[in-house]
Amino acid sequence: MTVSSSLTSSRKNEVAIVTLRRPPVNAVNQAMYAEIRELFSRMDEFCPGIAVVILRGEGKHFSAGNDLDEFLTLTPENSAGRMKLVREAFSAIYDCPVPVIAAVHGHALGTGVPSSGPATSLSAPRAPTSAPPRSASG
Secondary structure, eight states: BOOSSSEEEEEETTEEEEEEEOOOTTBBBBHHHHHHHHHTTTTTHSSSOOOEEEEEEEOOOOOOOOOGGGGGHHHTTTTHHHHHHHHHHHHHHHTTOEEEEEEEEBBOTHHHHHHTTTSSEEEOOOOOOOOOOOOOOO
């Protein structure tokens, strides 16, 4: 089942898979926040009988956070409404009637972190570990 061009949902038995789809880095805009709110607050209607939802990002990264272009149109007059929508989207994930597992991969930055935060569980592949080189002083 496709919800929109930037958010899709499919089903495999009792598992719903919701995918963030805004290439190249799944940046979240106001339209996507509204779609997240709508889907997760009505998950039982969109996918009746599911036992769990997996939230994932398409491509190399879970989400790079907010679409920075939208900050260019942020004003004192519209900021309260925009922030309310963001809170409602996160609350919808948190209050989803079934457990939500965030399958985090690649980067989860900015809004990408709280998008996965309200999930019941997080799943992430082991990331490579690196450290800056050190030089001995003496």
